[in-house]
Amino acid sequence: MQAHVVDFLLALAMLGLGWRIVATEGPFRAVVLFITFGLVVALGWVRLGAVDVALAEAALGSGVTGALLLFAYRDLERHGLGFERARGRRMRLVLGVLSAGLGAAVAAAVVRVQSRHAPLAEAVTSRIDQSGVGNPVTAVLLNFRGYDTLLEVGVLLAALLAVFALRPAVASGGIPKTGDPGLADGLVRVTTPVAIVVSGYLVWAGAYVPGGAFQAGAVSGAMLLLLVWTGHLEGRGFAGFGWRALATAGPMVFALVSVGTIPVSGGLLHYPHDAAGTLILIIELGITVSTAATLVLLCTGAMSLHRRGPR
Amino acid sequence: MTLSLLYGLTGAALVALGVHGVILHAHPLRRVLALNVAGAAVFLLLVSFTRRDPGVDAVPQAMVLTGIVVTVAATAVALTLARCTGRNGRDEDEPR
Numbered sequence: 001m002q003a004h005v006v007d008f009l010l011a012l013a014m015l016g017l018g019w020r021i022v023a024t025e026g027p028f029r030a031v032v033l034f035i036t037f038g039l040v041v042a043l044g045w046v047r048l049g050a051v052d053v054a055l056a057e058a059a060l061g062s063g064v065t066g067a068l069l070l071f072a073y074r075d076l077e078r079h080g081l082g083f084e085r086a087r088g089r090r091m092r093l094v095l096g097v098l099s100a101g102l103g104a105a106v107a108a109a110v111v112r113v114q115s116r117h118a119p120l121a122e123a124v125t126s127r128i129d130q131s132g133v134g135n136p137v138t139a140v141l142l143n144f145r146g147y148d149t150l151l152e153v154g155v156l157l158a159a160l161l162a163v164f165a166l167r168p169a170v171a172s173g174g175i176p177k178t179g180d181p182g183l184a185d186g187l188v189r190v191t192t193p194v195a196i197v198v199s200g201y202l203v204w205a206g207a208y209v210p211g212g213a214f215q216a217g218a219v220s221g222a223m224l225l226l227l228v229w230t231g232h233l234e235g236r237g238f239a240g241f242g243w244r245a246l247a248t249a250g251p252m253v254f255a256l257v258s259v260g261t262i263p264v265s266g267g268l269l270h271y272p273h274d275a276a277g278t279l280i281l282i283i284e285l286g287i288t289v290s291t292a293a294t295l296v297l298l299c300t301g302a303m304s305l306h307r308r309g310p311r
Numbered sequence: 312m313t314l315s316l317l318y319g320l321t322g323a324a325l326v327a328l329g330v331h332g333v334i335l336h337a338h339p340l341r342r343v344l345a346l347n348v349a350g351a352a353v354f355l356l357l358v359s360f361t362r363r364d365p366g367v368d369a370v371p372q373a374m375v376l377t378g379i380v381v382t383v384a385a386t387a388v389a390l391t392l393a394r395c396t397g398r399n400g401r402d403e404d405e406p407r
Contacts, residue, residue, distance in 0.1 A: 003317040011321040022332035072390035085337035103327030110319035121368040136369035159384035298387035
């Protein structure tokens with residue numbers, strides 16, 4: 001497909017924002033630019049036809065990462081950590097030349113591989129009927145290459161464990177919330193039910209059209225974070241058993257299903273054909289819950305969230 | 312110009328920008344940001360390498376999806392580490 005004028009504008013916006021993220025003054029502005037960058041990249045994914053990726057980029061790459069960065073920014077600023085360092089002119093020149101060289105080398109590679117044949121697409125299309133779902137990306141994620149995804153939820157869990165372990169060393173001043181919620185409070189009353197519906201839809205529809213467990217989990221997680229920011233929920237103490245159970249639900253369900261089907265199908269992560277669709281949905285529901293819980297815990301530094309009582 | 316070539320070349324330029332930023336900055340937040348820019352660029356490259364009409368190959372799409380989730384997890388750990396090490400490593404690292 002030939003590039004449309006929209007694509008050139010998106011590419012320019014990506015380059016411009018990427019440049020400003022690296023070159024702008026001060027970390028706060030860079031964080032805000034990065035969130036915008038993520039959304040522009042998500043539009044680029046839509047143009048490339050990768051809608052599943054676009055959803056993940058908008059929800060995780062831009063949204064949740066943005067929240068993580070803002071939490072970290074506040075903490076670093078409050079404790080006077082992190083400083084900018086001016087590099088010498090000669091150093092900057094050398095660095096500029098080297099980076100330009102790297103960019104040119106990668107660009108040459110991009111031009112070279114354009115005409116190569118991509119055989120995996122045909123392999124996926126020809127076997128999609130056996131996968132139990134209709135969306136090829138979900139079929140690859142949870143059936144054909146389910147092992148990758150099993151390890152992926154393992155990585156999320158490992159990251160959470162690292163944050164648990166580091167928690168005593170981080171002097172966190174609690175979770176930031178807006179002083180006067182004002183408009184945000186009204187907004188949250190509208191977005192919370194919408195987020196619940198969207199999250200459920202993404203999981204359910206992910207079997208046939210773009211969507212899926214990670215995107216749905218990110219939407220639910222973001223909803224919880226908004227409730228924290230507007231003061232409806234508050235963080236108190238270390239995440240207890242309930243939160244840990246939610247965070248491990250996905251890996252547990254996934255592992256149980258993959259081991260439990262061995263006697264029937266004869267191999268790890270081989271689902272019986274007629275039950276594949278149902279099993280994938282069960283795994284996806286587990287991953288959704290644990291992705292939401294894990295992302296919230298990662299953002300809040302493993303704090304337990306409670307309904308805010310009357311003061 | 313085809314879509315995959317355009318976004319591939321954009322990815323190439325962004326990889327360079329991201330790596331540049333990682334080396335240029337001392338502020339941990341700026342480094343994590345630059346690394347995330349480079350990461351997004353690598354994902355663009357991966358899809359541009361494999362995109363053929365009529366659409367995107369599902370396998371690289373799934374890999375990029377996995378990659379985005381792993382990036383978020385790694386970013387969370389990096390930022391938590393920055394909050395710890397910043398506190399201890401400040402004295403040696405601070406410019407005089």
